Amino acid sequence: MKVLLLGAPGAGKGTQAQFITQTFNIPQISTGDMLRAAIKAGTPLGLEAKKIMDEGGLVRDDIIIGLVQERITQADCANGFLFDGFPRTLAQAEAMRDAGVNLDAVVEIDVPDAVIVERMSGRRVHLSSGRTYHIHNNPPKVEGKDDETGEDLIQRDDDKPETVQKRLQVYHDQTAILIDFYGKMSGDNAPKYIKVDGTQNVETVKQQVLTALGQ
Ligand code: AP5
Ligand code: ZN
Numbered sequence: 001m002k003v004l005l006l007g008a009p010g011a012g013k014g015t016q017a018q019f020i021t022q023t024f025n026i027p028q029i030s031t032g033d034m035l036r037a038a039i040k041a042g043t044p045l046g047l048e049a050k051k052i053m054d055e056g057g058l059v060r061d062d063i064i065i066g067l068v069q070e071r072i073t074q075a076d077c078a079n080g081f082l083f084d085g086f087p088r089t090l091a092q093a094e095a096m097r098d099a100g101v102n103l104d105a106v107v108e109i110d111v112p113d114a115v116i117v118e119r120m121s122g123r124r125v126h127l128s129s130g131r132t133y134h135i136h137n138n139p140p141k142v143e144g145k146d147d148e149t150g151e152d153l154i155q156r157d158d159d160k161p162e163t164v165q166k167r168l169q170v171y172h173d174q175t176a177i178l179i180d181f182y183g184k185m186s187g188d189n190a191p192k193y194i195k196v197d198g199t200q201n202v203e204t205v206k207q208q209v210l211t212a213l214g215q
Helices: 013-023 031-041 044-054 062-069 090-098 113-121 161-175 176-183 202-212
Strands: 002-006 027-030 081-084 103-108 122-124 132-134 190-196
Touching: 002 013, 002 176, 013 027, 013 081, 013 202, 027 031, 031 044, 031 081, 044 062, 044 103, 062 090, 090 122, 090 176, 103 176, 103 202, 113 122, 113 161, 161 176, 190 202
Parallel strands: 002 081, 002 103, 027 081, 103 190
Antiparallel strands: 122 132
């Protein structure tokens, strides 16, 4: 099963990703998580990506495409994978199509911009696993601590309100076009297109996504 989660920053892609990967036993491929890991490790990619991410821009297509192409050849991707935050530009989507990556489903999580800004300010993440919480909507069992490891939760550097506005603008300028790219695809290789109202609570979104994916 090859699934793509599409949606604005803060729409809930990371939150829903964990349910899909557990249900279908496929790995999550989050380019955002991969870049944050590179930043934490201090690699040349991390150093280059940090400035761009802190400003809310997009990392270059060739770098991202190379990262993902390498990742999907790994053994754990043999039964499929979940793309989270990738493809994010038309060039990235075309590169996957041209590489023969046929998605089974595209899940669009639809959330208006006004809701996003509030969500980002309350977000807390566990950096090494990517697990995501919200101080009101989805709180951890112990304040400031990850449920599974007990390790500290952090606030992402790009969750400042002005950076969130920039990321939303970049989403509308460069990523929203993929709604049409995938939604209007036809033929044998066209993925099932699923659109979910992401303003509903986490559990309701989860049920609707899993049902639409056949669970
Ligand atoms: P990335 O990490 O992909 O960030 P993003 O797409 O901006 O999305 P987020 O992770 O911010 O949000 P999400 O949709 O996962 O929401 P979440 O579940 O956390 O990318 C970061 C940066 O890396 C980019 O800006 C770019 O610079 C670079 N990059 C990454 N991929 C790239 C690519 N392919 N090409 C180029 N550059 C790339 O939820 C948000 C909050 O809301 C949480 O607190 C959560 O608890 C809460 N929440 C979730 N669902 C609900 C709900 N239903 N109700 C109430 N609250 C909810
Ligand atoms: Zn995310």
